[in-house]
Amino acid sequence: MAGKRQHYIPRFLQRGFLTGDLKKQNTYMYLNGGGVRSSNINNVGVEGFFYSIDGDAELDDMYTNLENDYASIINKIRVHSFNELNSSDLAKIIGHFEVRTNNLRKSFLSSSTLFLDKMADAFLDINVLNSLILNELKKKFLKGGIIDNVFNNLEIHGQDRDALFERILPMIEVNIEHYLKFSIEPIKNSFKLAVNERLKDVIKKGHIDGMLKPVSENKKLKIYESLDYGIINTDFSLILSDSMVIFEFENIKDFKPFYDIKNTLKSVYLPISANILIYGTKDNSVPNLKVINEMSAKCSSDFFIASEISSDFSSLQHYIGKNCALLTDSEMKIILKDVIREQLSQ
Known part of the structure; x- marks a missing residue:
């Protein structure tokens, strides 16, 4: 060999x-x-x-x-x-x-590629991504974020702050959705390309590292x-x-x-x-x-x-x-x- x-x-x-x-x-x-x-x-x-x-x-x-x-x-x-x-x-x-087989290496590669593709499709689905972003906005904007600072400067507190944020939220949602419609596919394709280019080398190295271990450690x-x-x-x-x-x-x-x-x-x-x-x-x-x-x-x-x-x-x-x-x-x-x-x- x-x-x-x-x-x-x-x-x-x-x-x-x-x-x-x-x-x-x-x-x-x-x-x-x-x-x-x-x-x-x-x-x-x-x-x-x-x-x-x-x-x-x-x-x-x-x-x-x-x-x-x-x-x-x-x-x-x-x-x-x-x-x-x-x-x-x-x-x-x-x-x-x-x-030792190429079968195992290819199985890792094909399953990993397919899983990452499905992960990209799932997480970068416009509805899922929109919900994830809004969740983060709600947590960060109201607690030490941009809108929180604006409300502090305007001396808006308590229930008034929550009510005002609920009025602002639809405008944020519209802008996020508009942005995602135009950018989601390029983001998804860029992610898949970047990951797949590295995946083959990473899996080969992992496969070789695993095979280098003595049989007794199996x-x-x-x-x-x-x-x-x-x-x-x-x-x-x-x-x-x-x-x-x-x-x-x-x-x-x-x-x-x-x-x-x-x-x-x-x-x-x-x-x-x-x-x-x-x-x-x-x-x-x-x-x-x-x-x-x-x-x-x-x-x-x-x-x-x-x-x-x-x-x-x-x-x-x-x-x-x-x-x-x-x-x-x-x-x-x-x-x-x-x-x-x-x-x-x-």
Whole structure:
């Protein structure tokens, strides 16, 4: 992985999904939006300086060393008995794959961008902004503000002051509303542009900082270690999501490409070849194989890979990206609604 071109889907994992001629090291990429192409794994799941900022190779070097260990474990599973391995090894691999992908970074970026856009639309809505401004005017003008000083100079006190302010308020409202009608869209667009320009770099740095932490500091590790792991040799071909590992939760129909701690984890799944699946479940529950490929597609952000051309796989492409958001649209609306209500009540 060392160098400019850094793989967020390690090639040792992709090698389980090679096409017929193994010497060519090709796999089939099923792309978001349609289209299938045969690509060398050197060109799949890779991005320039994905793990580096300003040429700093610390994370890149650390992951290169980890890949040697994890590749050895995965290769043993492919050819030997699972009894030789332990849950601690698998838990570390699950935790490692969960955080290293471009899928996670893009999910943060898209969810953050969408949330900030919705926040701008909500807070810079003319009615909301008008109410917020008037609330501030009422608090500040009457208590040590401009109008308060005017009233003091005119020696207007008590109820007369309140009554006079209520007469002035409609004129202020008209002027505020008139100003907002002409300025709200430029303000909103300027806010979105300024934030979005910085967001990508901020999220990349945060992602890298998080990955630099030792695997042992991953708070989810103990949960992953507590799972009952097994291997299934499937009688159907598997696909590999660009999230690599996918997570199933109690009482939730759809899987996710990351462990959402507000839900109760039920199972984790990691395809390591076209017909070999690692799974970990609670209480030796039965793994849910019927939907594994569909959920892998839904947990993919940009593409999934497979060892063959298949109409079944092509039919899954429209699912790509469906389960990648960190926050659902309804969750965002609830958060913003609560925040606005709190602001207006102050």
